Amino acid sequence: MGGRGALIVLEGLDRSGKSTQVIRLVEKLVSMGKKASKMNFPDRTTTVGGLINEYLQSGKDLDDAVIHLLFSANRWEATRSIRDRLSSGETLIVDRYAYSGVAFSAAKGTLDIEWCKGPDRGLPAPDCVIYLDVSSDVAKQRGGYGEERYEKEEFQKKVRTCFEALMSQEPAMWRRVDANKTMDEVTEEIEGIATKIVDQVTDKPIGSLWT
Numbered sequence: 748m749g750g751r752g753a754l755i756v757l758e759g760l761d762r763s764g765k766s767t768q769v770i771r772l773v774e775k776l777v778s779m780g781k782k783a784s785k786m787n788f789p790d791r792t793t794t795v796g797g798l799i800n801e802y803l804q805s806g807k808d809l810d811d812a813v814i815h816l817l818f819s820a821n822r823w824e825a826t827r828s829i830r831d832r833l834s835s836g837e838t839l840i841v842d843r844y845a846y847s848g849v850a851f852s853a854a855k856g857t858l859d860i861e862w863c864k865g866p867d868r869g870l871p872a873p874d875c876v877i878y879l880d881v882s883s884d885v886a887k888q889r890g891g892y893g894e895e896r897y898e899k900e901e902f903q904k905k906v907r908t909c910f911e912a913l914m915s916q917e918p919a920m921w922r923r924v925d926a927n928k929t930m931d932e933v934t935e936e937i938e939g940i941a942t943k944i945v946d947q948v949t950d951k952p953i954g955s956l957w958t
């Protein structure tokens with residue numbers, strides 16, 4: 748017993764099933780007697796998050812660099828809480844993080860990946876990123892697709908290419924899960940990965956992202 752909690756991030760294209768799986772994973776860890784909670788980015792409840800929400804709902808137009816920096820600021824707002832909670836032994840399961848930040852901004856073609864990584868350098872580093880790999884055909888059949896700014900097939904293909912580039916830069920950090928499978932199959936695979944990570948990190952210092 749004792750030691751810090753794990754920072755586990757779920758990433759993937761829109762409709763890959765991240766929010767569904769984050770909730771299930773937290774429930775599983777809690778049922779195993781672990782202290783665990785979920786977080787999500789963007790956090791639309793803060794002042795910065797409100798601007799992001801307006802932008803995503805296509806109401807507000809912002810320069811590509813400006814919205815990129817707002818998404819990053821929205822993570823920096825949470826860093827003290829993330830560090831404190833991990834240190835107190837709580838595991839955090841996070842629905843999107845800086846990888847979505849880079850992949851969605853770089854996919855626009857106006858900003859390169861290295862520039863996009865800049866503002867998120869120094870955030871608490873995840874212990875593992877679980878990538879829910881969904882095909883475009885499957886994603887677009889799932890509920891709600893097409894309502895927000897980025898939910899267009901051509902754009903999602905570019906986002907996928909950016910995620911692949913980020914994965915190839917840090918292969919040891921990422922675990923790829925086939926998210927075309929049923930919810931229960933995906934849940935089982937994620938639980939296997941996450942429960943091991945939780946047990947492995949207790950004595951490790953919290954890392955610093957991309958530094």
Ligand code: T5A
Pocket residue numbers: 759760761762763764765766767768788789803818819842843844845847848849851852889890895897898926927928929930931933
């Ligand atoms: N963004 C985000 C940036 O540009 N920069 C950033 O820095 C960040 C953090 C909003 C947008 O912001 C962009 C990326 C996004 O375009 P969001 O609020 O996380 O980000 O997006 P949401 O619209 O809330 O969520 P997603 O579209 O990403 O969906 P999820 O969470 O991947 O999928 P989920 O779990 O809600 O499932 C979608 C549907 O599919 C079903 C579910 O029941 C649901 O109906 N489903 C399955 N059906 C069959 N089989 C399965 N295995 C299924 N899993 C889920």
Ligand code: NA
Pocket residue numbers: 765766842
């Ligand atoms: Na979601």
